[in-house]
Amino acid sequence: MDDLVVHGPLARPEGSSLVTSLSRDASAATGEVAVRLRGIGKRFPGVIANDDINIDVARGSIHAVVGENGAGKSTLMKILYGVQPPDSGTIEVNGTELALSTPADAIKAGIGMVFQHFMLADNLTVLENVVLGAESLHGIGGAARAKVAEISAAYGLGIDPDRRVEDLGVGARQRVEILKVLYRGARIIILDEPTAVLVPQEVDELFGNLRELKREGLSVIFISHKLDEVLSVADEITVIRRGTTVATVDPRSVTSRQLAELMVGSELPTPQTEASTVTDEVMLSVRGLGLRGPDGRAVLDDISFDIHRGEILGIAGVEGNGQSELVEAVMGMRGGAEGAVVLSGRDIAGLSTRARREAGIGYVPEDRHRHGLLLDAPLWENRVLGHQTREPSARRGVIRRRAARADTQRIIDAYDVRTPGTEVPARALSGGNQQKLIVGREMSADPVLLIASHPTRGVDVGAQGAIWDHIKRARREGLAVLLISADLDELIGLSDRIEVVLRGRLVGTFDPSAVTPEELGSAMTGAGDAAPTTTTEETRG
């Protein structure tokens, strides 16, 4: 990995040391540290999010920040990006101490941030998205286009400025976000859980881009829960535990197991398939499901599958190939879907979302902020959400606060949701803890079918294992699961069967015990026509 520097356009023969390879940078004289955080503290009502955080990010390096859910990573990054002020501590950028009170200050200081939820306008082109809000830099015409092309080429981003964002896949959208940040002159780039939405090939591409950035002397700060990725790409890793920096380690000298122990003091779980619990009884049967987009193109095309009691069906696919539409069609959230959806013998295709939920479907949505939570409502009201017609949340049309609070506390305990109580608004929880709450909610009331989109997205390794255990236990008791995940290890480890979705069609069935992530990966991108271990026809008949 180190010898990458040698291939850099301006690398010197002795360029294995960061300091020398970067001495061309005008400000390099002030030292090699791009960002120095000292004693950063931040409190929220009921919690200390950051407490005496100390981090040095070397210029021209990729610095990973890891820690369990609620450790304070996002809070720290928001402080560095000027979204919220710290209560204490200092921030130095290139040797100068700065007070960053707005993102505009941070951008001026050369800091850029890519949030986990992309903020692009779908109906605009890449160029328009990039220029939006930064018109004063290079205008909106030829100069801007040239600049975009130049950046894209310089860092190997491979972006066509005239493509519309809605036509781009997730990986490409992320590159547009990075381009946006670079266009605004960022030399320090923060990425909060950038790989959570990416499939392995896209992760590799992203890491290629990041190495390119680092070769050009930029610094990248990168948050992830996927420790193997962190080890493969980072030059330095800082571990945060309960708001405090506990260690900064060299990735070459630690294993992911040791990292996990540093983070949570427990071991790395690996999903292990257990004895199959699949029964003969069909729980969900989907036949000829089709859906057209607003432009008349088929986004779902003749989808058919069965899920049995006690079975987990995994759906593999690059994001944007119809997974969201499939889930929403089965949930009854999309009008205009055709085909049959039969839940334990009863056709539910004509039923409302509420009736489907009442029939026993649990639903973990892919976008927790848009579909899973009322961010400004207290946790117990979020517990009621989607269960407002059922015990224990309601009885005879009246919401039962006390019971709802008690059941929220049960979820908090069972799923280890880190929160000061049931009255705090959902917004105050860290991303991973929000996710745990949603999974806990959807697993309550004994669902017969769980539709789970990325159930452990943004969840730390310890909590991930706990969620897997919950799902497996429910499966033993007969739960059927439709699992969509970008995490192929999760998909392979949990599923009894995997279907690959590509451009709205199911294109192949795989046996998880015999497939490798690489094989799945190439089937998902439609590359190489990987031979499925079983044919589609066999399982459909």
Place this chain on the structure above:
Amino acid sequence: MNVRLTKVALAIGAPLLALALAFAITSLVLLAAGDPVGEVWAQIISWPEARNQVNILNNATVLFLSGLAVSIGFRMNLFNIGVDGQYRVAVFAAAAVAGEGWLPGYLNTALAIVCAMLAGAAWAGIAGVLKATRGVSEVIATIMLNFIATALVAYLLAKVAVREEGSNVIGTAPVPEGSRIPGIQMWSDIPTEIYGFIVFAVLVGVAYWFTLNKTRFGFELRATGRSASAAVASGISVRRMTITTMMLSGAVAGLVGLPILFGTSPYNYGSTFQSGLGFAGIAIALLGRNHPVGIALGALLFAFLDEQSNPLQILVGVSPDIVAITQGVIVLTVVVSYELVRRYGARLEQRRVAAQLARESAAAKDPRPTTKEAAR
């Protein structure tokens, strides 16, 4: 300090701060115009006489219903500007029906009340349907419906009206004597009575509180207001909710004019019927933070200011319109002061947490860095 006590203090502090700010700004306006600030306030803040107290309560009853109607929409993020048109359509319908006297006594009253609620609901429902099916902003739709209501009511009034003797005021036939709602005598020495309708208004307030805060329907309404996309995923039909909420808001708006119709002479709807009650409701709903008790207090405040400012022209030679400025400014200062108090509360809470942690860590003989931070 006790945590709960602090919370209560903050909750009361916010509206008081808003009032103080509004009074300060009004005083500045008075000063700039060269009016006698002290005398104006002395008149407004003086204790009202018995007759004025009754007027304040009566006016507050009407404003309370108007505020409730608006706030039902607010709870779902719907801006029902159309309460004004809705109550006029509704009170006209009620007056026309009650004036006919098809049913005897209070049956006639009940029928008229139902008609008023239906008319208000239908009028607001138009905006609801437009929003749910065509995506037309309810703000635009209700504003237009206000205009249409004015024209429609004037047109229909001309058809059914009877002309009052010796005047060119036209109005519907008066509500028969047996169908009027008797007032409540508070002081035997004055003739003005409190609207009997006030009892009904209180019941509506209680029903509002129960429905919105306790029932599943209320939960769904508030959830839709907070996030329509999450509502969809939770099995709530946002379209149906939009239409239902608008209609409910309109139904309550339909009650706004009824205390006047059934409680004051000439017991009919005429061209001089009180107007503009719907707009005051918007300010009062904001002031009362969509809580029925808050709305009641806001309505009382607005009614108080209106009543107390009446004699300003005669006593100190200042136009009573000055309180309209105060009322308008209150709406703005309320927003500001709630935000200020919220931030202050958050800071207090943080300090409390820090102090508590400091104590705990001191007890554990493991002084954490926060101790030092908390001290400053």
